[in-house]
Amino acid sequence: MAAKNVLIVYAHQSAASFNAAVKKAAEEAFKAQGCDVVVSDLYAMKFKATATEDDVTGGIKNPEHFCYGEETMTAWQEGRLSPDIVAEQKKLKDADLVIFQFPMYWFTMPAIMKGWIDRVLTKGFAFSPEKPYSEGIFKNKKAMLSFTTNSHETMFSASGINGDINVTLWPIQNGILHFCGFQVLPPQIFWAPAYVPQEARASMLETWTGRLQGLLNEAPLSFAPCDSFDLEKGFQMKVDVQEKHSGSPYGLTVGHHLGKPLPPNSQMKAGV
Incomplete structure (x- = not known):
């Protein structure tokens, strides 16, 4: 297998968390396979989550009506995006696989990770309205969600109190990842690790480590x-x-x- 570049976009505040252990397992497994692994630790980086005029340097084209998408697309074309966005876009451009590692908050990703999505996936760089979804810019890259929940799996079933997890995942996996063209790998879900015995958490990590051995060759959704x-x-x-x-x-x-x-x-x- 040719060397691959893996980007892990990681959002958890604690190095002692289960998410941190999951992230570490991925780093170690991919490095053992000869991959180059880069981690964007969003909390450690104090990554700015808000999409504002500060994301554009050298002036705004239309200061009377600031349109974030159009202004950042122009700034991307002219090399005027803020340095933190440029750095993340470089990581993403180099990546063959992107893993989003996070604890599920309010049925979605944490705000700091959504901010990464909002700011880094600039119009023109990450997506084009003329060529979305299966024709998207990142159609030669793979991406996946790896996350923990606070609810047990039964609660996210079609008859469970939270509803079908497939419905929950659709806006992220289709509306963000697939829209940008990514080949979306099946998610890795760690069900309620805070509410199960240590042996069960160890088993979750073992299953994840096993999956990582062949992850790069998995078929997408x-x-x-x-x-x-x-x-x-x-x-x-x-x-x-x-x-x-x-x-x-x-x-x-x-x-x-x-x-x-x-x-x-x-x-x-x-x-x-």
Whole structure:
């Protein structure tokens, strides 16, 4: 296997946390495979989470109505983004695989990591409205979520109190990662490590370490490709694609369910 570059975007405040142990296991496993590993420890870096005019140097094009997306795209094109964004974009540009390691907060990632997404994934650098999703800029890169929960797995089931975890993951895995073109690997979820015995946490780490041995060769999750949608009809799914799946008991994806039951575990397992 050719040497690969791995970027771990990490968000936890404590070096003694389970998230820290998970991150360390990934670092060690990839280095043992000959990979170059870079970690962006967001809390340690005191990474700025807010998307503001400070992210642009050398002046704003339209100070009367600041539009963050347009201003940062222009700044990226002209080399005028703030140094902290440029540094993270360099890491991301070099990466073959990006792992987002975090504790789930309010059914999503911590604010500091969402700030990394907002600021680093600049329009033009990370995504293009003309070529989104399967045609996206990062279509040759892989990305995945690795996170801990405060709830047990049963609570995130289709009949559980928190609802289906596949629905929870759709906005992040499809709306952020897949939108930028990433091949999205199935997530690694550590269910309620704070509420299980030490032996169970050790078993979680062992399972993760085992998965890491073949992670770079895993198949990504399935999403509806861009050519399934008709640009001239407002990006609606083509009639022939809908007809092709008319006999299926399930929709295509969590988001493109076609009024049918959601495909089971389509945000959890490849090839579903």
